[in-house]
Amino acid sequence: MELDLAFIWAAIIAFAVLAYVILDGFDLGVGILFPFFPTKAEKDVMMNSVAPVWDGNETWLVLGGGGLLAVFPLAYATILPALYVPIVAMLLGLIFRGVAFEYRWRTKRAEHLWNGAFTGGSVVAAFSQGVALGALVQGIPVANRAYTGGWWDWLTPFSVVTGLAVLVGYALLGATWLIMKTTGELAERARRYAYVTGVGTLVAMGIVSLWTPFLEPLYLDRWFGWPTAAFSFIVPLLVIGCFLVLAQGLRTGHDSRPFLASLGLFVLGYIGIGISFYPYIVPTSVTIWDAAAPDESLAFLLVGAVVLVPLILAYTAYAYWVFRGKVNPEEGYH
Amino acid sequence: MFDNLDATLLARLQFAFTVSFHIIFPAFSIGLASYLAVLQGLWLRTNEKVYLELFDFWKTIFALAFGMGVVSGIVMSYQFGTNWSVFSDKAGPIIGPLMGYEVLSAFFLEAGFLGVMLFGRERVGPGLHFFATIMVALGTLMSAIWILAVNSWMQTPAGFAMNDAGQYVPADWWAIIFNPSFPYRLVHMVLAAYLTTALVVGAVGAYHLLRRTSPLRSGTMFSMAMWMLTIVAPVQIIAGDLHGLNTLEYQPVKVMAMEGHYRSYPDGAPLILFGMPNPEEKRVDYALEIPKLSSLILKHDLNAPLAGLDTVPEALQPPVPIVFWAFRIMVAIGFAMFGLGLWSLYCRWRGSLYDSDWLHRCAMVMGPAGFVAVLAGWITTEVGRQPFTIYGHLLTADSVSPIAAPAVATSLIAFIIVYFLIFGAGTFYILRLMARLPRDPMGDLDEGPIRTAGITPAPQAAKHEETRHGA
Numbered sequence: 001m002e003l004d005l006a007f008i009w010a011a012i013i014a015f016a017v018l019a020y021v022i023l024d025g026f027d028l029g030v031g032i033l034f035p036f037f038p039t040k041a042e043k044d045v046m047m048n049s050v051a052p053v054w055d056g057n058e059t060w061l062v063l064g065g066g067g068l069l070a071v072f073p074l075a076y077a078t079i080l081p082a083l084y085v086p087i088v089a090m091l092l093g094l095i096f097r098g099v100a101f102e103y104r105w106r107t108k109r110a111e112h113l114w115n116g117a118f119t120g121g122s123v124v125a126a127f128s129q130g131v132a133l134g135a136l137v138q139g140i141p142v143a144n145r146a147y148t149g150g151w152w153d154w155l156t157p158f159s160v161v162t163g164l165a166v167l168v169g170y171a172l173l174g175a176t177w178l179i180m181k182t183t184g185e186l187a188e189r190a191r192r193y194a195y196v197t198g199v200g201t202l203v204a205m206g207i208v209s210l211w212t213p214f215l216e217p218l219y220l221d222r223w224f225g226w227p228t229a230a231f232s233f234i235v236p237l238l239v240i241g242c243f244l245v246l247a248q249g250l251r252t253g254h255d256s257r258p259f260l261a262s263l264g265l266f267v268l269g270y271i272g273i274g275i276s277f278y279p280y281i282v283p284t285s286v287t288i289w290d291a292a293a294p295d296e297s298l299a300f301l302l303v304g305a306v307v308l309v310p311l312i313l314a315y316t317a318y319a320y321w322v323f324r325g326k327v328n329p330e331e332g333y334h
Numbered sequence: 335m336f337d338n339l340d341a342t343l344l345a346r347l348q349f350a351f352t353v354s355f356h357i358i359f360p361a362f363s364i365g366l367a368s369y370l371a372v373l374q375g376l377w378l379r380t381n382e383k384v385y386l387e388l389f390d391f392w393k394t395i396f397a398l399a400f401g402m403g404v405v406s407g408i409v410m411s412y413q414f415g416t417n418w419s420v421f422s423d424k425a426g427p428i429i430g431p432l433m434g435y436e437v438l439s440a441f442f443l444e445a446g447f448l449g450v451m452l453f454g455r456e457r458v459g460p461g462l463h464f465f466a467t468i469m470v471a472l473g474t475l476m477s478a479i480w481i482l483a484v485n486s487w488m489q490t491p492a493g494f495a496m497n498d499a500g501q502y503v504p505a506d507w508w509a510i511i512f513n514p515s516f517p518y519r520l521v522h523m524v525l526a527a528y529l530t531t532a533l534v535v536g537a538v539g540a541y542h543l544l545r546r547t548s549p550l551r552s553g554t555m556f557s558m559a560m561w562m563l564t565i566v567a568p569v570q571i572i573a574g575d576l577h578g579l580n581t582l583e584y585q586p587v588k589v590m591a592m593e594g595h596y597r598s599y600p601d602g603a604p605l606i607l608f609g610m611p612n613p614e615e616k617r618v619d620y621a622l623e624i625p626k627l628s629s630l631i632l633k634h635d636l637n638a639p640l641a642g643l644d645t646v647p648e649a650l651q652p653p654v655p656i657v658f659w660a661f662r663i664m665v666a667i668g669f670a671m672f673g674l675g676l677w678s679l680y681c682r683w684r685g686s687l688y689d690s691d692w693l694h695r696c697a698m699v700m701g702p703a704g705f706v707a708v709l710a711g712w713i714t715t716e717v718g719r720q721p722f723t724i725y726g727h728l729l730t731a732d733s734v735s736p737i738a739a740p741a742v743a744t745s746l747i748a749f750i751i752v753y754f755l756i757f758g759a760g761t762f763y764i765l766r767l768m769a770r771l772p773r774d775p776m777g778d779l780d781e782g783p784i785r786t787a788g789i790t791p792a793p794q795a796a797k798h799e800e801t802r803h804g805a
Contacts (some may be wrong), residue, residue: 051449052453055401056446059445066433067434069414069422069434070430071431073422078419079415080416081419087416088416099756102760103760106398145423145499151741293501294501296507297427308438315446319450323449
């Protein structure tokens with residue numbers, strides 16, 4: 001049997017992007033919530049809770065981008081020009097919040113500036129990613145292997161809504177991460193924010209879900225045509241289920257359950273979007289097979305991915321394990 | 335207001351600007367990661383506290399430089415798509431998998447173990463911590479290997495075919511990776527990174543030696559840096575010469591621009607030491623030249639004929655003055671490094687390595703020279719291969735995204751403002767860290783995220799305290 005390398009790679013890229021969304025999602029979320037925690041001690045602990053892992057989390061974004069260039073060059077070459085503004089905004093946002101991790105500890109006088117950079121960068125990056133997602137879902141016109149639209153086409157009410165949805169969703173991931181990693185007053189406060197952002201995320205998912213099928217006949221068909229319509233019933237039920245687990249975890253004071261439930265919400269939302277536009281990689285212009293590089297390229301990198309991705313997952317898990325448990329407030333300063 | 339400006343030129347300016355800022359950090363972190371691994375290895379072997387103190391001193395600086403390298407690098411990985419989408423589509427099947435390997439084998443390795451290296455010594459113990467440091471250093475080197483394979487393939491493309499969609503597709507991966515200029519470029523760049531780091535470490539050591547506050551620590555780092563310079567600078571000059579000969583074979587036009595050879599020399603070409611390239615008149619004004627030396631260096635024969643730019647269509651020539659000057663700056667700094675290395679060897683022999691003020695002052699002045707040389711070298715090779723992105727095959731003008739000039743101009747301005755702000759601040763913090771003595775109390779400042787023992791088991795924490803008080 002001939003292997004469908006394009007399909008395998010679509011799955012790997014999808015996994016890389018999902019890994020990015022949930023991993024960097026929680027550390028961007030910590031940045032988004034930064035100003036809502038007033039004391040320096042709380043901010044120190046918040047930053048320390050993600051400092052050892054944020055860099056690895058962000059590498060999944062490079063894999064998503066670099067992987068797209070390697071295996072779906074046509075998608076890379078049409079999506080990025082179409083999303084020029086949100087992508088550049090995201091990159092600039094990531095610069096500000098990335099350096100804040102180090103700069104903030106190097107100065108007393110300008111500490112508030114780097115606090116602001118941490119939050120501002122996180123908010124801009126999260127919102128831009130949501131906008132980019134929305135702009136991708138609403139479709140990108142391609143002709144003669146090039147993007148044919150203008151450089152403001154991405155900006156629509158729908159993409160703004162998806163931007164806000166991702167912003168709120170990341171804040172939820174950040175809040176539930178803090179519940180898991182911190183104690184006392186900080187964790188209590190995070191719990192309150194998790195309620196608010198949890199409801200916000202559910203509402204945002206609802207709005208985007210009701211809107212999406214009417215953007216494209218294809219999506220409408222996917223959502224209400226057989227057999228994919230089965231997912232249209234299952235996914236919302238699972239979303240409700242995750243939300244109930246989240247609410248129950250928050251109410252009973254469980255440490256890790258709210259975070260896991262929030263991850264569940266993201267995975268479900270991601271699957272919902274993926275089902276809507278598969279097999280397009282640039283909706284609704286380019287399919288994964290149109291965009292795929294020749295098999296020689298796909299096979300060459302696949303060998304490495306098969307060996308290295310499990311290895312990466314293993315040592316990433318190890319790094320998380322080394323820094324497991326609650327962050328000790330005494331650790332960062334003395 | 336930007337409508338008159340060409341989108342291609344703006345995209346080139348943006349790439350040149352962002353990649354120039356970016357390369358500074360890897361050039362430093364490749365060398366520094368290896369230095370940190372050596373320091374830690376020496377500490378584990380000899381149990382001399384000074385090595386651990388130096389490790390902690392440079393570790394903090396590494397964290398800053400590495401952070402800046404990461405964020406400026408993410409920009410690069412997306413800029414191919416935003417500004418150079420036609421190139422990305424055409425070359426993606428070849429350069430994409432190489433960059434994919436860079437992410438999988440290098441970036442994850444660095445990022446995965448960086449947290450353990452920076453924050454985890456008390457949590458994992460010295461053995462595993464040393465392993466994490468080695469993995470970070472290995473990651474930086476792997477990254478250099480893959481990205482230089484990509485760049486070298488664009489300079490001296492090999493092992494490819496074309497498909498119906500007009501894409502460059504792989505025919506022979508071995509030939510693609512080990513393309514003709516790759517081994518030379520790799521050696522030249524890794525040595526450059528080591529030299530750059532040695533100059534920085536040497537300058538910091540010299541600064542503290544001049545202030546005479548901590549002779550053991552500053553002397554140790556100064557001595558290590560000078561050894562590196564003494565040994566590697568001459569090797570680098572030889573590697574650079576071999577790289578030049580390789581360029582002459584595969585990209586002769588670039589060498590013509592480097593040499594300032596506007597015309598051909600049928601019976602031996604002169605080496606133009608200095609002069610003012612005059613692109614209008616197609617000659618080098620006020621040239622100070624040594625007859626026939628260029629032929630001797632490039633062809634090992636005084637009378638060997640060398641072709642000049644008059645044999646190349648004007649549209650396919652690189653801008654000569656930039657290449658000419660950048661090359662001379664790089665070579666001059668290379669020889670200055672060699673000189674500093676020899677001088678330090680002489681002082682070492684005389685036993686005055688640690689108290690020769692003039693040597694220390696010169697080492698301080700030379701501190702940033704490695705960065706200048708690295709940038710000048712890259713400008714030489716990148717401007718020298720114009721007007722092509724894939725040398726001899728794809729023109730830069732045919733590689734650019736179909737994106738409106740105002741979009742590129744706006745993002746260019748945003749990058750310039752943000753980079754000067756962010757990396758200016760970062761450089762300031764790095765310099766301030768360098769000015770602090772190793773293991774000096776950090777005043778009322780925090781030491782950074784999770785840097786000390788907290789929830790470690792008691793015996794280890796006690797040992798750590800001992801180390802601290804001993805220092």
